[in-house]
Amino acid sequence: MDSKGSLTEREIAHIARHQRENGVQRLSCHFSWPEFCDERRCFHQEFVYDVAMFAAARGFPWFNVIRASVIAKGIFPQLGAGLDVPKLLYLLRDALSECLPNLTSVHRREFTQFLTDTCITRRRLLQAVVGGAANMSIAQLHLEVQLPPTPCPLAQGTDLHEWEHQRQQAELTSTLRKMEERLRSLREGSRVTLGEVDVPEVNQLDEEGVLALVRAAVKATEGQMLASLNREASLLNDILQLKLQRAALATRRLHNPAYIQTHLQKRTEGFWEKDMASVIFLKSHFQLS
Structure with missing residues (x-):
């Protein structure tokens, strides 16, 4: 399991009670993050946190919540531009079989549906993030239009x-x-x-x-x-x-x-x-x- 060994069931239960920002930081302290060294690391950590909190909200046992976070951490770096939909489905199936073999049928269906919806419906966005699009700069041009001054109203008389x-x-x-x-x-x-x-x-x-x-x-x-x-x-x-x-x-x-x-x-x-x-x-x- 790709964690430092300090992520216990008691700790993950405590993290689940935190606000999102604090929860992401605390959960991230229990993993090493060698995959990315730029802004993509933040997206990676948030992705792991979201998957773990979904499992916790669905009533997974705490040890399965920890394994769900490990699955998410391993999947995210593989969501690059070369990963099409069939390969993504195989990746999810293998990860579930390896890390969560003892899930109940209900939990397995819910977790599979969540990962499928997240990774497939947002596939292009995730591919752009993993591929480094988050570091791209956007040049914006400022266009200024100057209008002629508004004439003063007539004090009296009739318009010509x-x-x-x-x-x-x-x-x-x-x-x-x-x-x-x-x-x-x-x-x-x-x-x-x-x-x-x-x-x-x-x-x-x-x-x-x-x-x-x-x-x-x-x-x-x-x-x-x-x-x-x-x-x-x-x-x-x-x-x-x-x-x-x-x-x-x-x-x-x-x-x-x-x-x-x-x-x-x-x-x-x-x-x-x-x-x-x-x-x-x-x-x-x-x-x-």
Whole structure:
């Protein structure tokens, strides 16, 4: 057994009652550590302590706790880069058969599971430690980013961009209001006049005369109606463009052209369909006539 002979059952029981740091130091005093002479020795000692304390916590007899620490001390230096999983399993099996042949089946299963989980799931980490990665230095680069100074807030007044935004909004709103007023006047006013139609006396009209008078009136007012409808369509188009410009200006701060286009289309579809449907219908009716 690789110990100085001073690790007795009474001593290991006393070590198990210590805090971790004191327990590692006291347990390490009972072994010689020729395997490593650098920082890896500390990892080696902590590994032995953890295995021994696991055995003690599972109720192993104290002499088996001592043997568990001996197994851990012998296994750790062999966990280098050249040890793959099958070799590691063989190593654990041989160590258990040699040092702990009289374990109960329950303790053997628990101890085997603990060593397997510790050495296999943390295999790469243990290989790095045993291989000397603990002594590798890590160079860290310090990156410093200097930002421009924050300007002082305005004591009074309006930001230039905000002022320009408000001015453009006011101009568009004023122009739009004038266009809508012209459209309202056009729709409420008379679209045609019958001054060019010669209307005879009522007692001089028969059925054919009435039909002829109606045809003459329609022919005389057709050009006036088409011109009026064209003016209304032009006003509707101008109003639509102004509304699009005003909405785009209001949402420019979002910096999302796709969002603006999609939502403006939804907002203006109803307006365009409602106001233009009657114009298109009347215009096509007079053209067909």
